[in-house]
Amino acid sequence: MGKLIYLTNVSIDGYIEDESGSFNWLPPDDEVFAFTTGILRTAGTLLYGRRLYQAMAVWETDASLAARSDLMATFASAWQAASKIVYSTTLSEVSTADTRIERRFDPAAVRDLKAAAGSDLTVGGAGLAAQAFQAGLVDECRLIVWPVIVGGGKPGLPTGLRADLDLLDERRFGNGVVHLRYGLRGRSAGGVA
Template sequence: MAKLFYTAIASLDGYVADAEGNFDWSMPDPDVHAFANELERGIGTQLMGRKLYEVMKFWEPMYGRKDLPPFIEDYATIWHDAEKIVYSKTLREVDTKRTRIESSFDPVDVGRMKTEATADLSVGGAELAGQALKAGLVDEIHFLVSPVIVGGGKRALPHDVRLNLALLGQRVFPNGVAHLHYRVLNGE
């Protein structure tokens, strides 16, 4: 069975975007970006909400370009190669390859995907990840904690879920970003 990972870049106070919706403070430097690439490399299917898709489709025209820094070229290939499922009630069509739309998040369907997949899956976007966490589908969490406090905004984690976690690893980068890797214990 494949695993489902939730990876997020968050402020120290737990937000993926500030109160105005900005996340410019979270842009990874080359070292952090290369590390994040490694986290995504084995992912066969990326599950994401519409807002995250709108941000991430930036990577589509980057694929195949040779005039970019290596870590950017690398992520463009990772994005291109992954299957992408966008959960949206409003989006009618996509303009990226290997992408399909689902109108709603169905935990049973995602559980079936995990069972049938030959490669791991990731869930992105705080709201969608919150649904997956509530449904008990997330196996591991990777947080890249930025050295900033934004004081409010979009929470990285839902407020109404309690889960026990086991620390699997940690790393601190020279720019102050801390990576925290947890296994979700799901009733253990």
């Protein structure tokens, strides 16, 4: 059985994008990038909303990214190795291998996917993650917190939802970034305990 992990970069005030929809306040950092790649390697399936999938698909469709450095090649390889499910009502086709489109988020289907998984799954995109949180499917929340206040934008965590968390691990990086790994209290790997 796999765990469903929500992994996201957030500003210290909790946003994944600023008010203009930009996330260019995330400066490149090799140490954080290598750490994120390590997490990605543990995932056999990536669940994405349409916008995040389209942003991430370049790791397979643009070979020049992997050619830039060994770090980028390792990330591209890890990303390509995972199966991908894209939740979209508008996307008509995908540009990457081992990827399928689902028209709606079905909690029962994701629960079955977790039960059959031999490795962890990640959920990406704040809207999709909010649905997974609401359905009681998220087992871990991993926040990569950047030392910047953006003052508004798209929240990284769902609003209107109460969830108690247990801190499982933390890591500080030399650039001031902190990784916080939380388990959702009272939940087993299959959802609500």
